[in-house]
Amino acid sequence: QVQVVESGGGVVQPGRSLRLSCAVSGFILSDYRMFWVRQAPGKGLEWVAVTSSDGTQEYYADSLKGRFAVSRDNSKNTIYLHMNSVRPEDTALYYCVNGDRDYWGQGTLVTVSS
Amino acid sequence: DIQMTQSPSSLSASVGDRVTITCRASQGIRDDLTWYQQKPGRAPKRLISPASTLQSGVPSRFSGSGSGTDFTLTISSLQPEDFATYYCLQYNTHPFTFGQGTKLEIK
Numbered sequence: 436q437v438q439v440v441e442s443g444g445g446v447v448q449p450g451r452s453l454r455l456s457c458a459v460s461g462f463i464l465s466d467y468r469m470f471w472v473r474q475a476p477g478k479g480l481e482w483v484a485v486t487s488s489d490g491t492q493e494y495y496a497d498s499l500k501g502r503f504a505v506s507r508d509n510s511k512n513t514i515y516l517h518m519n520s521v522r523p524e525d526t527a528l529y530y531c532v533n534g535d536r537d538y539w540g541q542g543t544l545v546t547v548s549s
Numbered sequence: 550d551i552q553m554t555q556s557p558s559s560l561s562a563s564v565g566d567r568v569t570i571t572c573r574a575s576q577g578i579r580d581d582l583t584w585y586q587q588k589p590g591r592a593p594k595r596l597i598s599p600a601s602t603l604q605s606g607v608p609s610r611f612s613g614s615g616s617g618t619d620f621t622l623t624i625s626s627l628q629p630e631d632f633a634t635y636y637c638l639q640y641n642t643h644p645f646t647f648g649q650g651t652k653l654e655i656k
Contacts, residue, residue, distance in 0.1 A: 479647060480593065480647045482644060485643070494644055497644060530592060537594070537595040540592070
């Protein structure tokens with residue numbers, strides 16, 4: 436069966452870096468573009484980034500202003516979100532999503548706080 | 550960026566009511582729009598994509614319409630399990646963008 440499992444969240448100080456991982460199974464990762472979507476506590480959904488199926492194209496929300504980068508390793512069935520210079524407003528539950536098939540993980544919580 | 554303006558932000562209704570939620574895009578997006586339902590503590594679930602195509606397994610009381618800049622999600626007869634938050638997402642142009650959400654509450 437399909438599994439999408441995010442990890443790597445936690446408490447991080449402002450200005451530091453963090454890498455989120457998303458391990459998938461039950462479908463061929465290299466066939467699909469994959470998204471990251473986040474949701475601040477009590478707030479709405481925010482689209483963060485997308486990586487193309489082969490990893491050659493990426494797009495980001497303008498609000499991230501180049502601080503985040505998405506990558507993937509199809510051989511490991513894993514995608515990553517590299518978060519740099521994190522800010523308190525990056526505090527959110529981060530979801531990894533196969534948007535084409537509507538497969539979502541349970542999310543990993545990132546809290547940016549000193 | 551394409552801005553998605555969703556309304557209302559909240560809505561109180563009763564079981565059996567017909568409700569409509571709208572999304573307006575700041576520029577034309579053809580029918581490249583998805584409607585999601587999210588319940589507390591759960592990941593969103595896709596209901597309709599593109600704008601008027603009901604996803605497999607979604608009850609027929611849900612319907613979507615629209616093209617270009619104006620879109621609607623209609624629930625023809627609310628059921629208790631429909632009380633949730635609904636979001637639209639445009640996927641016509643990167644970066645993709647969500648509407649602000651509509652919280653549907655029991656009256």
